[in-house]
Amino acid sequence: MPKEFIPTEDIKKSSPEEAKSKEQQSQSQPQTLSLEGVKHKIMIMSGKGGVGKSTIAAFLASSLSKRGYRVGLLDSDIHGPSIPKMFGLENKKPEIDEKGIVPIPVSKNLKIMSIAFLLEGEDFPVIWRGPAKMSAIKQFLQEVSWGVLDFLIIDLPPGTGDEPLSIAQLIPEFDGAIVITTPQDVALTSVRKSINFLDLVNVPVLGLVENMSGVICPSCGDEIEVFGGGGVEKAASDFGISVLAELPIEPQVSQKADTGATYTYEGNESEWDKRFSNVVDTIEKLENNTKNDGN
Numbered sequence: 071m072p073k074e075f076i077p078t079e080d081i082k083k084s085s086p087e088e089a090k091s092k093e094q095q096s097q098s099q100p101q102t103l104s105l106e107g108v109k110h111k112i113m114i115m116s117g118k119g120g121v122g123k124s125t126i127a128a129f130l131a132s133s134l135s136k137r138g139y140r141v142g143l144l145d146s147d148i149h150g151p152s153i154p155k156m157f158g159l160e161n162k163k164p165e166i167d168e169k170g171i172v173p174i175p176v177s178k179n180l181k182i183m184s185i186a187f188l189l190e191g192e193d194f195p196v197i198w199r200g201p202a203k204m205s206a207i208k209q210f211l212q213e214v215s216w217g218v219l220d221f222l223i224i225d226l227p228p229g230t231g232d233e234p235l236s237i238a239q240l241i242p243e244f245d246g247a248i249v250i251t252t253p254q255d256v257a258l259t260s261v262r263k264s265i266n267f268l269d270l271v272n273v274p275v276l277g278l279v280e281n282m283s284g285v286i287c288p289s290c291g292d293e294i295e296v297f298g299g300g301g302v303e304k305a306a307s308d309f310g311i312s313v314l315a316e317l318p319i320e321p322q323v324s325q326k327a328d329t330g331a332t333y334t335y336e337g338n339e340s341e342w343d344k345r346f347s348n349v350v351d352t353i354e355k356l357e358n359n360t361k362n363d364g365n
């Protein structure tokens with residue numbers, strides 16, 4: 071990470087104790103980020119890791135941008151730049167201009183930013199823990215100049231622990247969250263945890279996406295349910311939330327994610343794509359509703 075990339079010198083110079091006391095001061099008056107030009111903020115979260123959050127966040131952002139919306143995608147997972155990798159941009163370093171940290175453009179309507187850009191460089195003091203780290207992250211997020219966006223999609227770190235909680239609390243006024251789950255989680259403990267989490271941070275649930283729900287047979291198109299189906303629908307109805315999509319395992323999806331190929335899925339006639347478009351429609355409606363309200 072280039073030197074100028076640590077947003078302010080005073081945070082960099084402060085000891086963990088000082089940063090901690092700063093954090094405590096700021097906790098007395100709730101402080102959130104200013105994202106004035108952003109119309110809709112959507113969180114992608116899950117009660118456990120590896121279920122496809124980043125993949126779905128990337129496809130959603132990409133699809134919305136292809137529908138003509140101005141979209142930002144924020145990778146708030148501090149353990150590695152997974153979103154930049156998906157777009158083949160992990161070696162890019164964001165620049166700083168007079169307005170702040172400039173998100174990295176993917177296409178005309180899509181730009182990305184990753185917290186990992188802040189944490190990766192040699193300059194980052196690895197001794198930072200907990201509150202000190204959070205205050206650096208907060209400062210970083212505050213200084214990203216997103217400009218005017220129709221949608222900001224935020225990929226949260228996995229789980230419902232302190233880290234996703236702190237990050238969720240930094241961002242004001244989410245429109246809602248999409249909860250990702252897999253069918254392996256028979257008891258859907260992680261869905262329950264996710265819903266409690268969202269309650270705590272006061273973010274409405276927009277719906278549940280079951281990812282890797284089965285396999286579509288390439289020759290006859292039948293779906294093979296690898297883990298036995300129905301659990302997610304039952305959980306959704308227990309919690310009174312809707313299932314936005316049951317997405318099959320699709321080799322092309324992981325190939326794209328791993329090679330950093332541009333996300334051009336939407337418009338294909340694959341089953342995955344057809345089902346995924348309901349997720350995109352659901353988010354697009356948030357904007358149409360605002361228009362209809364005359365806002």
Ligand SMILES: Nc1ncnc2c1ncn2[C@@H]1O[C@H](COP(=O)(O)OP(=O)(O)OP(=O)(O)O)[C@@H](O)[C@H]1O
Pocket residue numbers: 116118119120121122123124125126147152227228281282317318319320321323324325327328
């Ligand atoms: N529907 C799918 N079909 C095939 N592969 C998929 C599908 N969804 C996700 N994957 C693959 O599964 C892996 C995990 O996905 P991803 O990184 O999006 O999960 P995550 O929830 O963001 O993980 P983490 O909790 O570590 O952030 C990736 O290799 C991705 O390409």
Ligand SMILES: [Mg+2]
Pocket residue numbers: 123124125147152225
């Ligand atoms: Mg991820």
Ligand SMILES: [Zn+2]
Pocket residue numbers: 287288289290291292
């Ligand atoms: Zn078949």
